[in-house]
Amino acid sequence: MPSGNSIQFEFDAVLLENCYKSNPENRIAKRYGYRNVCKIPKCRDREILAWGQISAGDQKGFNLLLLKNEKDIYGEWWTMTNTNSGFGPRKRSEPFGFRLIELPEEIQLITATHIYSSDLKELDMEHVLQFITQYV
Numbered sequence: 551m552p553s554g555n556s557i558q559f560e561f562d563a564v565l566l567e568n569c570y571k572s573n574p575e576n577r578i579a580k581r582y583g584y585r586n587v588c589k590i591p592k593c594r595d596r597e598i599l600a601w602g603q604i605s606a607g608d609q610k611g612f613n614l615l616l617l618k619n620e621k622d623i624y625g626e627w628w629t630m631t632n633t634n635s636g637f638g639p640r641k642r643s644e645p646f647g648f649r650l651i652e653l654p655e656e657i658q659l660i661t662a663t664h665i666y667s668s669d670l671k672e673l674d675m676e677h678v679l680q681f682i683t684q685y686v
Contacts, residue, residue, distance in 0.1 A: 555685040561602030603647035606685045611647040627673035638665025
């Protein structure tokens with residue numbers, strides 16, 4: 551019997567044209583102003599081709615990352631499960647996935663001591679199906 555809960559799938563391709571940022575010029579060399587720099591997000595030293603989140607109505611979930619793979623033109627899917635590390639003032643339901651708007655910033659901090667802890671694993675469809683069946 552359906553429980554009335556919902557599951558949301560949200561994905562986005564990481565496109566080159568969306569990766570530009572304005573960085574200040576080198577102030578020491580007396581160059582003032584800004585220049586556009588393209589920085590494609592990386593995870594485990596591999597470019598991220600796409601990313602997304604699977605979440606339930608109770609805000610629990612995880613992220614999916616499609617990482618570039620030199621041996622496979624389609625890339626390789628990974629899951630990223632996030633928990634509170636104890637350093638932050640605000641607690642989120644665990645495990646959780648970062649929203650798309652949070653991913654560019656949070657992906658840079660997954661190996662740092664941070665308010666969140668992230669666990670990266672190669673995609674296991676059993677994990678995805680087990681999560682979905684909890685809510686249907």
